[in-house]
Structure formats: C-alpha cells, structure tokens
Amino acid sequence: MIEFRDVHKHFGQLHVLRGIDLSLSEREVVVVIGPSGSGKSTMIRTINRLEPIDSGSLVVDGLRVHEKNVDVNRLRRDVGMVFQSFNLFPHLTAAENIMLAPMRARGLSRRESRERAERLLAKVGIPEKADVHPARLSGGQQQRVAIARALAMEPKIMLFDEPTSALDAEMIREVLDVMRQLASEGMTMVVITHEVGFAREASNRVVFMDEGRIIEDSPTATFFERPREERARQFLSKVIKH
C-alpha cells in the first residue's frame, strides 16, 4: 500500500530524511515514534506530498507520488490526514467542515454529504455537535471532527501526525478510542504518537526514527518487550516513565 525506497529530503542544509525504506501492506497499522526532530513528521507528510522529496521513490496505492504528472488531488482524496493542531476550518460548523471536501472534490450533493457528516459525527461520538462551530468545541471534540472530516472522503489510508499531543489527558482517551476503532475496522494507518498504550493495543508494527533514519522496525510486541536498538530502549524508558 505504501512503499518508501531510499527516500531523501533536505530542508536547505538540513538533511531531514536520510534514506527511508519502509513498506506497509493493506490493513496494517504502523506507529512511528522517535525524538522530536527525528524526521517523523516530515516522513508522514511525504506520503500525501505535503512535502516533496529530493530522491528515492515512494509508491502509494500504486501511484508514484513524487512523479511530476501525478494528480496530487486524486492521491490526496484517498489519503486522509489528521494534524496535531486539528486545523478545522473556523468559519464552518462541524458538519460543514466534514461536508466541504465530499461536495467539492467528490461531487456529492449537499444532502448526501450532510447524511455522511451526520453518520460520521455519530461514529466519533458527537452527533449533537453537527451545527456547532469549532471554537465552541473542546480540543478532543475538535480532533474527532477532524478525523470525521478525513474519513468523509472514504480514504484508503489514514495518516495521523501526533493527533493527541495538543490535548489534555482526559481528552486524549476519547480521540484514541476513535482511532482504536478505526484500526479494528481494518483501516491502513500510519500514526505518529508517543501513546505507548495505543501502540501496544492497536498497532501491528512500531517504527523508531532518529536523525532522519529508521533505526528499528519491529512487530509491536517485540519492540516493547525487547527493543533491538539501544537508542530505542533509552527513548522508551523516558516515554514510559511519564
């Protein structure tokens, strides 16, 4: 479903991705962890071409993402993304946030989109918030709307870039619950998170990144019981203590 081959990326002088090799099959849930500045975020953002790459190849759902003639908008319709800072559209209600892309990019009618929005809001547990603007929602509710918004395009892959890092402890759970449910329904997911509990329960594999490289790529159980790499071990001991 997703295949990185020797992917490199620079930000000016900074070499942020130093030869990423990674492959994901359908229905797989991969958690990416690593210290800040390790390139996790950049890596996930290359999957829907929010960040261009300098060299290497990246194939997503059969599409060579970084080739010139690729229809990026088509690619992005099939790859949902959830951001750390939610990025809901503040001038639209929760339902309108969800309806926008299906109406404009998929050509659904207003009625169909509205039905879809209501169904998804029920799925993420806030059906009563359809006509509320984001400013009146809690962080956890906003992030759940953002997930519903991404799901409304019926994507084949979902990307999560630290979806709970901006949330208070009590709201983290409600968001993780939604993500857990998605994982159990067989969604292909790439999740950057430090939520060890979520990683243990919901993911098939854990990828540990540091300094632009993938240091370790192991099945979840193996990673948490006996991480191969010293750096991963150190990082884990720090994260789990918190």
Place this chain on the structure above:
Amino acid sequence: MDITEFLQAHGLRPSTWPMFADPAIWRFFGEGIRETLLISVVAVAVSFVAGLLLALGRLSTRRWIRWPSIAWIESIRALPVLLLIVYFGIKGSSLFRPIFGPDFDLPRFWAGVLGLSMYTSAVLAEIIRAGILSLPRGQTEAARALGLSHPQTLRHVILPQALRLMVPAMMAQLTTVIKDTSLVGTIGVFELLRQGRTIYTQFFNPIEVLLIVAFIYFVICFVLSQLSRRLELGRAPRLARIKIQEVQLRDQAA
C-alpha cells in the same frame, strides 16, 4: 468694537449667514454629498475586485504572474492619487477610444473613479494579501490534504476567513477614499468640496462654507469608523489584526 466687526476682522461674513437658512443651499450641498458617496462606493467596489486579483497575483507561485503584480502594486502605491486622477481626467477619453470608438468621451465621474480605484486597488491588494498571509498555514494544508485544489482552497477556506478579518481595514480604507474624493473636484466632478467652492466664490465666505464642508466630512467618516469598530466583533485573532494594521501604517507613511 462690536461683534460683527470682530467676526469680520477674523474673515467671517455675518452678512451672508441668512443664506444658510435657504433650503436651496442645502440641496446644493446635498448634491455634493451624493456625488462624493457615489464615487467612493463605486471606486471601493471596483478597487475591491481589482485588489483581490492583484493580491492573488502577488501570491501566485507562477513568476510571470507574481512579478508583474508586485511591480504594478509597488509603482502605483508610490504615485500621488491626484496625479492619477488628473491623468484620467485629461487622457481618459483617448485611452478608451480604441475600444469604444473615436467619438467616445469618458465621463468625468468615471475618470475620477478610475484614478481613485487605480490607487486604492493597489492598497487593498496589500491589505488582502496581509489578511491571507495572517491565516495559519494549517488551514491551507488541511484543505489541500483533503484533495481540494488550490482554487477551491482559496474560494472555500482561505478567502472567506481572510475577508472577514479584513472588514475593519477595508472600512478604514473607505473613509480614506471618501476624503480623497475631494481631489476629484479638480477634474470637474461636483463632489462635496467642489460644491462648497462654488458657493463661497459667489458669496465670498470661504470660512463659513469650509467649516460646514469639514463638518459634513467629519460626520460621514466618524459614523463609518464607529461602524467599523462595531464590526470588529472581537472575532479576528489579535495577531492577525496587528499584521493587517502594520500594512496600513506602512501605507499611510508612504
């Protein structure tokens, strides 16, 4: 020295005061006010459309659109409005003859609108650009990540928010335009100040008339600025508002 002599010594002419009881004088002022407001509204409407296009041009990723837009905006902003108005007043007709035929005569009203709009659109372009840039990057990213195209993102996500942020700045610009319509009198448009001049050159009482004209400008602009304060609604994030203000200040300094 009695009071009449005192006033006359200061340039006032009490003997002309009865004329201000004549409704005809006020109808005359009224025509000026109507012309001033009409020119301002039309000029701002034209400038808004042109300014929006210029702002988008300046933000374009395509160099052959961006560079001409920057050059246009920066050079127009560096010219006095009066120069543009006079130019269209003199050359406006011949400028449009290739399009509208050899007998075309550009009405003075439209020459004034064009001069004012040309300058104002360049200023509005900068205000609109600041409004767009003040939105968090995440808004564009989220829209693009959903598969919306660049124009769709502008139309449905960026502009509705940016334009709302800019309402106060645009109201402020409207008051500037209202004051600048006084320049259009130089090419023979009978706006408020020009009407006043017509009156005082007949009655030799410029101080009285100019005081009245000043008061009318003041009332119009004061009401507008109060309105725009109401419209701020506290909705715009503070930071965005400050960024837009910076552009305005820079403009006033220029």
